[in-house]
Amino acid sequence: MASASGRVGQLADKPAPTNWLSRIFRFDPVGLNWPRAVLFLDIALVPLVVFWAIGHEQYLLSALFGLFFAWLDDPGGSFANRASHIAVFTLIGAGLTALGFGIGGYAWGWLVLAAFVVTLVAGLAAAFGVRRFVNAMLLNLWFVITLGLASGLHQHARITSYTWAQVLAWVGGAALWLVTTFTARLIRGRGDRPQPIPELPGDTARKPLTRPLVMFALMRALVTAGTVALAFGLDLSHGYWMPIAAMVAMKPSLEQSTLTAAQRVAGALIGAVTAALLLLIPASEHGLRLLLVERALEVVALVLFMHGVAIRFRNYALYCAAIAAGVLILVDLSQPTDHTAEGYRVLWTLCGVGAGLLVMVLADLLAKHTAKAPAPPA
Numbered sequence: 001m002a003s004a005s006g007r008v009g010q011l012a013d014k015p016a017p018t019n020w021l022s023r024i025f026r027f028d029p030v031g032l033n034w035p036r037a038v039l040f041l042d043i044a045l046v047p048l049v050v051f052w053a054i055g056h057e058q059y060l061l062s063a064l065f066g067l068f069f070a071w072l073d074d075p076g077g078s079f080a081n082r083a084s085h086i087a088v089f090t091l092i093g094a095g096l097t098a099l100g101f102g103i104g105g106y107a108w109g110w111l112v113l114a115a116f117v118v119t120l121v122a123g124l125a126a127a128f129g130v131r132r133f134v135n136a137m138l139l140n141l142w143f144v145i146t147l148g149l150a151s152g153l154h155q156h157a158r159i160t161s162y163t164w165a166q167v168l169a170w171v172g173g174a175a176l177w178l179v180t181t182f183t184a185r186l187i188r189g190r191g192d193r194p195q196p197i198p199e200l201p202g203d204t205a206r207k208p209l210t211r212p213l214v215m216f217a218l219m220r221a222l223v224t225a226g227t228v229a230l231a232f233g234l235d236l237s238h239g240y241w242m243p244i245a246a247m248v249a250m251k252p253s254l255e256q257s258t259l260t261a262a263q264r265v266a267g268a269l270i271g272a273v274t275a276a277l278l279l280l281i282p283a284s285e286h287g288l289r290l291l292l293v294e295r296a297l298e299v300v301a302l303v304l305f306m307h308g309v310a311i312r313f314r315n316y317a318l319y320c321a322a323i324a325a326g327v328l329i330l331v332d333l334s335q336p337t338d339h340t341a342e343g344y345r346v347l348w349t350l351c352g353v354g355a356g357l358l359v360m361v362l363a364d365l366l367a368k369h370t371a372k373a374p375a376p377p378a
Helices: 002-013 020-024 034-054 057-073 079-103 108-128 130-154 163-188 211-233 241-249 254-279 287-311 316-334 340-372
Strands: none
Touching: 020 254, 034 057, 034 163, 034 287, 057 079, 057 130, 057 163, 057 287, 057 316, 079 108, 079 130, 079 163, 108 130, 108 211, 130 211, 130 241, 211 241, 211 340, 241 254, 241 340, 254 287, 254 316, 254 340, 287 316
């Protein structure tokens, strides 16, 4: 309680931002966590070295997302409780990984249908508590990412990607976090442990499926499906960034959605510029030097992820910038493109948050109109 009240006091003492730019880049004074970031880097080096050794870097992103999302899912408590929760989360994620990479090369109609169903189910998970809703959103986000990665890999004939190997990489990444928690248990002894990332909500109290909750879940599903249809139906270059941005931008309130959308666009722009500049380095290299530069850039991507983990709850815009730059580097190294790709990703991110915001504005206007409508006579 003391730490919570201290944090509230610190935030209260800080003057409120006076313009949008200051709000976008506003720092939470207690949101920086370097020990957590260094721990992530230490663990993430394991899959990096493994995929270097076997020469299949196209599976690295699945392993890293499996590791990071399993960490976010960890509820704390006894080791048995943590292991069971993470195992269920990992199995559901493995199924979505198989589905996403399995249908990534199919006709776009199947992708739209799958995105709609997965997003709707994830939205309705709010009835089982805020914690489970957050976990469902993580899996929902990963599923859309798998569609984009699978579609991109299908367009590169020289890169072979097996669905079962992507699933194995995801499970392996999540298993790494379980191994880490078990190792910590051996060192520290038995006993309940706190939630590794206390900033995430831990509420698991069930809530009734009210009309607003169902409508919000349905809106998110329709917007996600619509942006997936545009991205894959029109075969937009790197268009899968559009549904990802739309999903992230849609929050329960219009004010939250607007701020998050602005931070997402700012982060995407900074990340794209950073990645484009870094990817200029290997453009003139060949042979062994090219290989060495690519390996160095993969390490740089992990360091960017580490910084993203450190500042996740300090500033969302800079977190988006670090994660976007890291993902762009890893994707472009495994699927080489020209440097217009970064521009397309920023454009589709802008379109995605625009679509999400437009729906939230319309929903807000409809809610106000409904509230002002006179009640029918008795």
